[in-house]
Amino acid sequence: MPRTLLRHCEESGLAALLGAYHRDSLRYAAVRAARPALGPRLRVIVDLLCLNESVPTTEAQAALGGSMEVLADAGLCRNDGSATVVPEHRLVDHYGQLLFVGPPAGQIGGYYGADSVGLGRQLLAARGNCLDLFASTGAQSLLMARGGGDVTSVELTSDLRPVAALNIAMHGLDDRVTTIWGDATTVSLPDRPFDTVCVNAPLFPNFGVDGLDTGANGGRHGHDLLQAVLPRVRLNTGGRLHSTATMVGDGDGPHTTWLADAARRNGWTFDVVVTGVGRLGEGSAFAKDLVTTLAETAGATTEDMAETLDRQWKESGVDRVFFCLLTARPAATSGVTVVSRYERGSGWWL
Ligand SMILES: C[S@@+](CC[C@H](N)C(=O)[O-])C[C@H]1O[C@@H](n2cnc3c(N)ncnc32)[C@H](O)[C@@H]1O
Numbered sequence: 001m002p003r004t005l006l007r008h009c010e011e012s013g014l015a016a017l018l019g020a021y022h023r024d025s026l027r028y029a030a031v032r033a034a035r036p037a038l039g040p041r042l043r044v045i046v047d048l049l050c051l052n053e054s055v056p057t058t059e060a061q062a063a064l065g066g067s068m069e070v071l072a073d074a075g076l077c078r079n080d081g082s083a084t085v086v087p088e089h090r091l092v093d094h095y096g097q098l099l100f101v102g103p104p105a106g107q108i109g110g111y112y113g114a115d116s117v118g119l120g121r122q123l124l125a126a127r128g129n130c131l132d133l134f135a136s137t138g139a140q141s142l143l144m145a146r147g148g149g150d151v152t153s154v155e156l157t158s159d160l161r162p163v164a165a166l167n168i169a170m171h172g173l174d175d176r177v178t179t180i181w182g183d184a185t186t187v188s189l190p191d192r193p194f195d196t197v198c199v200n201a202p203l204f205p206n207f208g209v210d211g212l213d214t215g216a217n218g219g220r221h222g223h224d225l226l227q228a229v230l231p232r233v234r235l236n237t238g239g240r241l242h243s244t245a246t247m248v249g250d251g252d253g254p255h256t257t258w259l260a261d262a263a264r265r266n267g268w269t270f271d272v273v274v275t276g277v278g279r280l281g282e283g284s285a286f287a288k289d290l291v292t293t294l295a296e297t298a299g300a301t302t303e304d305m306a307e308t309l310d311r312q313w314k315e316s317g318v319d320r321v322f323f324c325l326l327t328a329r330p331a332a333t334s335g336v337t338v339v340s341r342y343e344r345g346s347g348w349w350l
Contacts, residue, residue: 002169005067009091009098012063013042014049018093028090028104048077052103054085074166076100089163094139095120097146099167101137110137110160111215115244118275118325119200122242123147128195129236133184133229138164138177140198145176152190154180156214185228193234199243201225205321207309209294222246222321223258230262241268241328246321254322256336269331272338276323280313286321 009015017038021030031050035043044063047053057079061068068084071077077086088109089100094116102109116139123143130149132141137160141153145168155164158181168177180187184201205222206212218224223245235241247254254272263270278286295305313319322341 001066002070002166003172005064005070006098006170008064008067009045009049012045013039014045014091015093015098017042017046018050018091018098019096021093048084048086049091052085052087052090054083057082057084060084070166074162076163076166092139095124095143097139097142097171099137099139099142099170100163101139110163112136112139115200115203115323116140119198119242119244122325122327123196123198126196126198128239129190129192130196131189131194131198131233133197133199133233134201134225135164135179136160136200138167138179140200141177141179142167142171142173144196144198145173146171149176149196151177152180153177154182154184154187154189156181156183185225185232189232193236193239195236195239197233197235197239197241199226199229199241201229201244203244203246203323204293205246205248205290206297207294207312209298209305211297212293218246221248221258227258227262231265233266235266235268235328235330237330239330241326243326243328245272245324245326247272247324248316248318248320249322250317250319253338253341254324255318256338259326260334260336263328263334263336266328267330267334268328269334270336271327272336273325273340274322274338274342275325278321278323280319280321281310290321 028051031046035046041063044055044059047055048060076089077084088102090103091098092101092112101112120140120143123140126144126147126149128149130144130151132151132153135141135153135155138153141151145151161181164179168174202216203218203222204212204216205218206220208220226243226245249255259270280287291302291306291309295302
């Protein structure tokens, strides 16, 4: 039973451990550092469920009993007889709820990153009819359902289906979360206004280079998928949409014309908080990573890609990428307010 797996996580101390290392559990570091001092049973559970380490099958059975079958049924574990491993998933704590996501910094197994944490914080007061677009394995859906919401969750990668189903069942939220597997820009959505909508679409700007992984590819400007779904969403009076967004811009801030158009069309007003800025151009580590990734994607040299992108950025008057959290609400006068242009805190979203 999925509920029993959650109980095992709680009574073994795993839930307390992941809760305590909330942010660091994103990147394994603190949990890995804590590992040597853990009791033997919790160490096996941590290795198996959090660190993608292979453990002796007998020890996995002793630590988790019948819950091993739950993992096997969801296709999470591989067993070669003497050893068992959960290779492509790990448990994280998302505001007090344990759920399976993919390993850090990867697109396999279900994305979960610092942006998920930043967006999740906006959803702690979610209520009513909720919509989670680009849902991955359901972190935000679970959060909204736990708060009492009825959630529709939309995700393209149907490989994630068994893991999302396990996450929902572990928390006994099957009655509250309806999953739709399809393209959020085209799939049929419930024909009703929502009280809370969250959108965490892939955010990586491709600047016209085709072929980025679907989990990362945010289109030319990074916000293309968000822009495509906004006209599909209706909010109730008092409703809120919370979203991550990547926006290109310059020294005056993010370019928001597209967002102002969406605001006008939907009858909303947007507040934009910039949580991080990446400089484009020579000498920027951010730009170097971006050029390297896009060069690999296009099969081009980094020199050629750097030259092409540099020309494009100069022509379009763009010299930085802003990482933002957006909040939208229905308003008599539509508009966009950039509330803060400055990076705050120690990461993009935290
Ligand atoms: C940044 S992750 C969001 C994860 C999760 N919502 C969160 O906040 O942690 C983006 C997700 O969008 C999915 N995706 C990409 N293109 C999509 C599309 N056109 N329609 C629906 N989902 C899509 C990816 O598979 C990925 O799981």
